[in-house]
Amino acid sequence: MYIEIDFNSDEAIYMQLRNQIIAAIATSQLKEGESLPSVRNLADNIGVNMHTVNKAYSSLRQDGFLKVDRRRGAVVAVDIDKLHFLNKMKVLLQPVVISGIVKGISREEAKGLIDDIYDELGF
């Protein structure tokens, strides 16, 4: 697990952590059933507080990317409720896409960006 935190970013540390872990799952650097570093261990590694890592893990658990195994700590366990997530995803995409529309970005150009992202991850 290679995590890189930008402390000058305006994005919260726990969100950077969250997004990078999800990306690691998407690229199979983290596989279903695999354990993540302990909150204390990862916190030491990247030089942040334990609670910051815990907040990232908690939100990942909340959104169905992790489960907690008392024996093995935080484990990758993606629960897939596509319908629910499609709605959530649309809400998140909406403001970004609408800004694009105003800026003259065509439907096909927007879909091109989606293609780019899928391509770069090898999907």
Next chain:
Amino acid sequence: MYIEIDFNSDEAIYMQLRNQIIAAIATSQLKEGESLPSVRNLADNIGVNMHTVNKAYSSLRQDGFLKVDRRRGAVVAVDIDKLHFLNKMKVLLQPVVISGIVKGISREEAKGLIDDIYDELGF
């Protein structure tokens, strides 16, 4: 201009304002060259502080959705630098789309969401 603020939302008021103004531009409720309500006027209407509206206007100006005409106040004036905005848009879409990939949402399903958003706005 119909603006509706959800004070219980976790989305900042000035961001709700910003997104709704951009959406109004996209749907031609606000047209190029049209004036927006004054910061004080709009602030009174929706029941927030003047500075909250000013923050929304400032960020819209910064991102090239408005210009300030000393005679007419804040005016819709979309400056279009597509290339720059495509890059910005990709960065914003990335974490959302990657989450979708992990949740098993296919490339075509993601593009379907883009279509939905364009369709709903009539583009």
Next chain:
DNA sequence: TAATTGTTATACTTATAATATAACAGAGTC
């Protein structure tokens, strides 16, 4: 002159992010 425009400055309150210690219950190891 009076009123309006966006903008800037200052001060205050509130909410959230992040840090710092500390403790807990459950599980594994010696």
Next chain:
DNA sequence: GACTCTGTTATATTATAAGTATAACAATTA
């Protein structure tokens, strides 16, 4: 049994950002 490690919870503190509250400024309009 003693010890260590797991996520989790509690409490307190600091820092930053959001939002409110007044006030003033220069430019413009009536």
